[in-house]
Amino acid sequence: MKQSADYTEAENRFCSSIAAKDSALRQYLEENKLPEEINALQLFSFLTGIKNALGNINNDIAFAATLIIKIYLRERFNIVDFDAGGKAQGAPGIDIEAKTSDGKVIVGELKTTKPYQPGFGAAQRTSIIKDLDRLSRTKADYRFMFVTDEEAFLALSGSSFRSRLEGIELVNLTKVVS
Numbered sequence: 001m002k003q004s005a006d007y008t009e010a011e012n013r014f015c016s017s018i019a020a021k022d023s024a025l026r027q028y029l030e031e032n033k034l035p036e037e038i039n040a041l042q043l044f045s046f047l048t049g050i051k052n053a054l055g056n057i058n059n060d061i062a063f064a065a066t067l068i069i070k071i072y073l074r075e076r077f078n079i080v081d082f083d084a085g086g087k088a089q090g091a092p093g094i095d096i097e098a099k100t101s102d103g104k105v106i107v108g109e110l111k112t113t114k115p116y117q118p119g120f121g122a123a124q125r126t127s128i129i130k131d132l133d134r135l136s137r138t139k140a141d142y143r144f145m146f147v148t149d150e151e152a153f154l155a156l157s158g159s160s161f162r163s164r165l166e167g168i169e170l171v172n173l174t175k176v177v178s
Contacts, residue, residue, distance in 0.1 A: 010085030108144035
């Protein structure tokens, strides 16, 4: 993968890591195919090979979404200091911390969650509420909850989350950047 001058060193490194996973997966799938008649051991072995080639794909998805957030914030606020690869995906604390050219603070949480039932499952809901509460307590000029799934956006837009979103802008990343 060709490095981008628009990305930081850490962002380019993360993109290269994703490209390496892509190569590993393509090679694995080229060399390994499911037989016509599948048994449990073959199925397990095949899927484990895919998992090993991809590693934690959720972190890669969150990183790609964070790059979209960077584009969004750059276009909307002219942010000056945000590095999408600067913080490990899944690390504790606020997911997004950036500053505008005039020193205003922007914070955000990212959810790549796809509701597995309408309105989220219990663990999903608990995690989202935790993130919304953290955003509410964080001192900032702008607060965002970024989501990557239309169903998650619709669920968060509903009445059951309305009071928790006070002072927080909900952004559906699939709709903001072309």
